[in-house]
Amino acid sequence: MHACGILSGSFAVCLTRHQEEKDLRQVRTIKYQTVDTKKDGVKFRTPELKVLGDKYDQLHKEYLERQVDLSKDLIAVACTSS
Numbered sequence: 001m002h003a004c005g006i007l008s009g010s011f012a013v014c015l016t017r018h019q020e021e022k023d024l025r026q027v028r029t030i031k032y033q034t035v036d037t038k039k040d041g042v043k044f045r046t047p048e049l050k051v052l053g054d055k056y057d058q059l060h061k062e063y064l065e066r067q068v069d070l071s072k073d074l075i076a077v078a079c080t081s082s
Contacts, residue, residue, distance in 0.1 A: 011045065011053045 033050075036043040045053070 011049050011056075 032044045032046050034044045
């Protein structure tokens with residue numbers, strides 16, 4: 001089992017298609033959402049991972065917006081100091 005990034009910042013846990021996946025199916029107390037199933041394994045996430053991924057997406061969006069503002073300010077200062 002290992003963490004993997006998916007869908008633009010959302011996070012999931014990846015399992016190989018062997019014993020770990022069978023063990024996960026047997027555990028009924030864990031609430032998870034299957035995100036993707038392929039030959040090499042299964043990607044799933046818990047509600048907690050969903051919340052963290054959403055928070056990451058929001059923070060990343062705010063960061064990019066601030067970077068644009070800083071770039072504009074930097075260009076304005078560079079133009080006035082000629």
